Amino acid sequence: MVAIAYSVAFEGVEARLVEVQCAVSAGLPGFSIVGLPDKAVSEARERVRAAFGALAIALPNKRLTVNLSPADLPKEGSHFDLPIALAVLGALEILPAEELARHVALGELALDGRLVAVAGALPAALAASEEDRALICPCACGPEAAWIDQIAVFGADTLRAVIDHLTDRQPLTPARPGALLDTPDPLCLTDVKGQERAKRALEIAAAGRHHLLMIGPPGAGKSMLATRLPGLMPPLSAREALETSMIHSVAGLLTDGAISRRAPFQDPHHTASSPAIVGGGPKARPGQMSLAHNGVLFLDELPEFPRQVLETMRQPIETGEVVVSRASAHLRYPCRFLLVAAANPCRCGYLADPARACSRAPACGDSYLGRISGPLMDRFDLRLEVPGVSLQDMDLPPSGDSSATVAARVAEARQIQARRYRAYPGVRVNAEASGPLLDSIAAPDAEGRALILAASERLGLTARGYHRILRSARTIADLDHSEKVLTRHLAEAISYRLPFLSGG
Structure with missing residues (x-):
């Protein structure tokens, strides 16, 4: 039988x-x-x-x-x-x-x-x-x-x-779903002294899911800013929560069947291997990129990551999918996340500090940041300097908007995008718009086109860099509740492309 x-x-x-x-x-x-x-x-x-x-x-x-x-x-x-x-x-x-x-x-x-x-x-x-x-x-x-x-x-x-x-001797009772976790984030932007420009960049990044790179000396608050980013993002929709939980379930990370509506936050150490970040290994498990799906992946000390690890991230960042190839099968894990990276300007960290002049400037900074390839650098929509904080600034009272206030503005911008992309199943946020769709929603006027062409000549923008500026400008316009991308929106988006970094 x-x-x-x-x-x-x-x-x-x-x-x-x-x-x-x-x-x-x-x-x-x-x-x-x-x-x-x-x-x-x-x-x-x-x-x-x-x-x-x-x-x-x-x-x-x-x-x-x-x-x-x-x-x-x-x-x-x-x-x-x-x-x-x-x-x-x-x-x-x-x-x-x-x-x-x-x-x-x-x-x-x-x-x-x-x-x-x-x-x-x-x-x-x-x-x-x-x-x-x-x-x-x-x-x-x-x-x-x-x-x-x-x-x-x-x-x-x-x-x-x-x-x-x-055998129907004693039927089992059907199981009930686990708890729904949606605890508030205790970390607030007001904890960060100064850094108003960086806070604005966080708001834009959260609103349109734009990749962000922060470069600044040690102690400037780069890690503090990154850890407060999940508190600015809206709760996951039912569909997004299920997608993320499926990945965490395969990885064995769900506790007591509890599903969270909060965007995941992954911050691997710079000694992590390529399978740990991208996915793979003996059992082809999801990596940190997939575990951060619909959330934030924070890479602190970006130049310290092995170059092979950084280079393997380039394609999944663009496609939103990791493909782990095996002799018998190709396994696919989704990985649409917001990449936030932080780096010192050089190995000692004080390249631009006149009080602690770097003895090897500017070669120290060129060799250190040169570990980040141009193609990978080009994939960051927002790139900005985070200046050091003085002791006098530490005595200042909390300033700027709280995380709750910024999160409310981000939620409004996300709702605008949800309505805009309702007819486009593969697009949810501005960072995913491309091709004719991007041209139709972020087309600059004559003044804006002249501005972006001038910036392209000065900064050496690639085609990818040009499109990323348009996406960022579209998000800035959404935060401004503007139907059209105006010149001031383009100007702000262009300001977040660091001119001294190669790669556009």
């Missing part, structure tokens, strides 16, 4: 349905798993055997073959333990085939029959809903999977509870 249970295999943030087939046949006693299993899946037979022993279920003195179909799709992870156990129980005629066909299962088995939490419950629930099947998972994964409300999600503590549910 051949019994079939169902589970999923993960390809990036997508979950593909997998048939877990089990056949009991005559021959030498054995328990084999085929269908491109990895080490964790191959070891499932020992965990299943021990769990059956804890439940006093004896395996027959025959040959058991478990096939994971499609057989050419790599299977990774311990979440196949539960569906393998259910398929074996179906082959032994302990579980009814019609009940197995109505459910998708995932979960790791402990040796005593308990179910252990696994990553990926949220995309698994989405895949189950597309197949019109219910989902069975460990109790710890139930609140996470229950956010997909189109299907029934059942969380179980033990394999015995799953058996009782499928």
Whole structure:
């Protein structure tokens, strides 16, 4: 007899349905798993055997073959333990085939029959809903999977509870969605002394999701400014929260099934490797770029990052997608984020400080910032100097608008963009506008065109730099509640292109 249970295999943030087939046949006693299993899946037979022993279920003195179909799709992870156990129980005629066909299962088995939490419950629930099947998972994964409300999600503590549910002895109670986290950000822009120009750049960046580079001496407040950026961004929409949570689910980062409406903030250390930033590694997990999807990725001490890491970021920044290539598959992770970077002007950090004159100026600054390639530098919409703060400035009272006030203006600008791009499914913010769409929404008048042409000759703008100025100007106009991009909007956008940096 051949019994079939169902589970999923993960390809990036997508979950593909997998048939877990089990056949009991005559021959030498054995328990084999085929269908491109990895080490964790191959070891499932020992965990299943021990769990059956804890439940006093004896395996027959025959040959058991478990096939994971499609057989050419790599299977990774311990979440196949539960569906393998259910398929074996179906082959032994302990579980009814019609009940197995109505459910998708995932979960790791402990040796005593308990179910252990696994990553990926949220995309698994989405895949189950597309197949019109219910989902069975460990109790710890139930609140996470229950956010997909189109299907029934059942969380179980033990394999015995799953058996009782499928045989209708003691049905499980459907799981309820986890908490919705939307705690206010305690960090406020008024904590930063001075730096009014940098605060304005943060507002523009948050409103249009424009990449921002800040260059200044140590202690100028670059990191303080960056950490306050998430508090300026509007809460994630339901669609954005689900997209971000799917990535965090695959990475195993969702706690108690709680989903947050706050934009994520990732700040990796400059010693991080390329797979850690971009994604990949032995199991092709999402990197920091994907974990920051719909949020902020902050790279402090940008020139200190390995050049290979910085160069691998260039294409995903443009496409909004990371493609991890493997011999058997290409895994895709979304990564539409706001990139904020900070750097010192030179290795010692005091290139422009007359009180601490750099002995190697200007070669020190050229060699240090030269670690950032021109093409990568060209991808920053906003580039500005952040001057040092004097001790006299530290005694000043808080000044400028609070984060809540700036966030309200940013939310209004985002609403304007949402209405503008309602007919363009792939565009949500000004930073994503391109081609004829950008020309139609940010076309400068004659005076503005003369200004931007003069700036292009002086700054050596590339075509990408020209388009990024138009996008930034469109956002400045939105913050100004102006239907057209005026000359003053273009002038402000041009002012955020540092003239002494190469690359446009």
